Amino acid sequence: MASFVPKSAETLEEERLYTTARMVEVQCLDCLAKVTAKKNSDHHTSIQWSAEARAACPELCRRTPTGGRDTHQACPRMTASIDAAVRSGEIPVGAEDGY
Amino acid sequence: MWLFCDGNQARLSGCSLSDYPQNCNVFYMSDTRMLDQGTTPIRFARGWHCLGLASTYSDGKPHSIEGFGTKLVIWQDSKGELNVLDGFCRHMGGDLTQGEVKGDNIACPFHDWRWGGDGKCKEIPYARRVPLRARTQRYETAIVNGQLLIWNDPEGSAADHSILPPELPEVMTDKYTDWSWHTKQINGSHCRELIDNVADMAHFYYVHFAFPTSFRNIFEGHTATQFMESTGRPDKTEGGYSDANSTLKSEATYYGPSYMINWLTVDYKGFITEVILINCHIPTGPDTFTLQYGIAVQKPEGLDEKTVNYIAERYTESFGDGFLQDVHIWENKVAVQNPLLCEEDGPVYQLRRWYEQFYTDVADIKPEMTDRFEFEVDTTKANEYWHAEVADNLAKRAAEEPVSH
Structure with missing residues (x-):
């Protein structure tokens, strides 16, 4: 059952642009977690986890189950892995028309 | 590329501004971006919803609050439990929020049908027996941080207590001001x-x-x-x-x-x-x-x-x-x-x-x-x-x- 229904087909394409376009796969340097990430600028980061990646991350698994305040912090190892991928040029830095 | 109807063509095709742009058949190519206002959902969200401080409802009287497209009745029973039901009696639609708490039940002001916190009709004082189908919409409750929360699910599932908001340590003690x-x-x-x-x-x-x-x-x-x-x-x-x-x-x-x-x-x-x-x-x-x-x-x-x-x-x-x-x-x-x-x-x-x-x-x-x-x-x-x-x-x-x- 759909809830908020867009009236225009173009809206679905917008959703795709903002949520998945330009996301680059990043393998954690310390564990088996694999996420997708995007950098619109040096200070911007977008990270999409999957259930498999979440389960593979010992740092996030060590924390209390979803809902505890300590899950509100990023995994420092994944942050470092994304920084490394930026330095090596695997993740391009820069936005495209706002996405 | 966004499509829209320009005024001139709208006139030619007999399209009025009031039905623009959804019902307009003549389109004109343009880079103008349209707002897609979408359609809002008919259903209400599944999950815990807070009705306010539990103490508001703890005086043994029926209370009324709007929610989920209806009116809800809230009352405290003799065990101190807060109960929440749909506010309208399943008999003839009487407003339970204007009724009375009798024993542990809420009594309808129209014909005195008595509803329990489990959603079942417990008693109809003038009837030989209560119809088996006399069940109304009940909302499961939880008290968190001194607030009354109720579970809403259009699919009718049992409340999921594992996703309640956390208790806040020290709040509601003398270390914090009252809510x-x-x-x-x-x-x-x-x-x-x-x-x-x-x-x-x-x-x-x-x-x-x-x-x-x-x-x-x-x-x-x-x-x-x-x-x-x-x-x-x-x-x-x-x-x-x-x-x-x-x-x-x-x-x-x-x-x-x-x-x-x-x-x-x-x-x-x-x-x-x-x-x-x-x-x-x-x-x-x-x-x-x-x-x-x-x-x-x-x-x-x-x-x-x-x-x-x-x-x-x-x-x-x-x-x-x-x-x-x-x-x-x-x-x-x-x-x-x-x-x-x-x-x-x-x-x-x-x-x-x-x-x-x-x-x-x-x-x-x-x-x-x-x-x-x-x-x-x-x-x-x-x-x-x-x-x-x-x-x-x-x-x-x-x-x-x-x-x-």
């Missing part, structure tokens, strides 16, 4: 407008008069969190976030579709105060909801009761003003299903994808609605521009002020 609780009816907006704020960095400058210097989001499972650090704008004096002398560290998490806990650390000229703000709502119709918010302030050590209460009152007032700033925007804006974003905006689309899980049958929840997602907004450029604008505003004001002799 200061407030209610505000919002008309003409779906409650998703309120949720959108979680990802909205720039509105803190324009609507709440603060510089958001750091802004992050994490969405995962049934929670959505916003982290923000901000300082007030020196060119503005009104509203919750605008005091130039204070720096705010805010961590705000939605536990489900409607209940947010906001942990705020306020540094006012080096004087640190911990504030807890609850921001929750009950949808009442397709474009109406009731906002409720409560504030508890950690009592600073070494201050007398009167000063502590004064500080708590000021925070309550200023965050209340903050909500009113939002309300004015909501009540005048339109819904938009295809927001156009710039690089400095937060992850509105991902937030809405997360929010969609509560409007979807459990079997249809997609992994991406609940998978962990992290986002950090780059606030650098925005703050450079805003600081220049504020400096300019202050300079203009100084120039306008009469020179004193």
Whole structure:
């Protein structure tokens, strides 16, 4: 059952642009977690986890189950892995028309 | 490429402005972007919803509150339990909220049918027997942090107590002030407008008069969190976030579709105060909801009761003003299903994808609605521009002020 229904087909394409376009796969340097990430600028980061990646991350698994305040912090190892991928040029830095 | 109908062709095809653009058959190629207002859902969100302080309902009388397109009746039984049922009697539709509590049951003012907290009709004083089908809509309840929460699910599932908001340690002890609780009816907006704020960095400058210097989001499972650090704008004096002398560290998490806990650390000229703000709502119709918010302030050590209460009152007032700033925007804006974003905006689309899980049958929840997602907004450029604008505003004001002799 759909809830908020867009009236225009173009809206679905917008959703795709903002949520998945330009996301680059990043393998954690310390564990088996694999996420997708995007950098619109040096200070911007977008990270999409999957259930498999979440389960593979010992740092996030060590924390209390979803809902505890300590899950509100990023995994420092994944942050470092994304920084490394930026330095090596695997993740391009820069936005495209706002996405 | 966006399609729209220009006025001339509209006239030729007999298309009036009132049915433009949906029903217009003649299209004209243009780069003009259209607002897709979408269609709002008919159903109400699945999850825990807060009805306010439990103490409000604990006087043995029936209470009435609008919610989920109906009216709910709330009463306390002899065991001290709070019960919540649909407010209208399944017999002839009488208003139970105007009835009486008799024993543990709520009695209808129309024909005295007695309903129990489990939703079953317990007694019809004038009848030989109660019809077996005499069951009404009941809402399962939980008390968290002194507040009454009820479970809503259009699919009728049993309440999931594992996703209740957390108990707040020390709140409701003498280390914190009592909840200061407030209610505000919002008309003409779906409650998703309120949720959108979680990802909205720039509105803190324009609507709440603060510089958001750091802004992050994490969405995962049934929670959505916003982290923000901000300082007030020196060119503005009104509203919750605008005091130039204070720096705010805010961590705000939605536990489900409607209940947010906001942990705020306020540094006012080096004087640190911990504030807890609850921001929750009950949808009442397709474009109406009731906002409720409560504030508890950690009592600073070494201050007398009167000063502590004064500080708590000021925070309550200023965050209340903050909500009113939002309300004015909501009540005048339109819904938009295809927001156009710039690089400095937060992850509105991902937030809405997360929010969609509560409007979807459990079997249809997609992994991406609940998978962990992290986002950090780059606030650098925005703050450079805003600081220049504020400096300019202050300079203009100084120039306008009469020179004193």
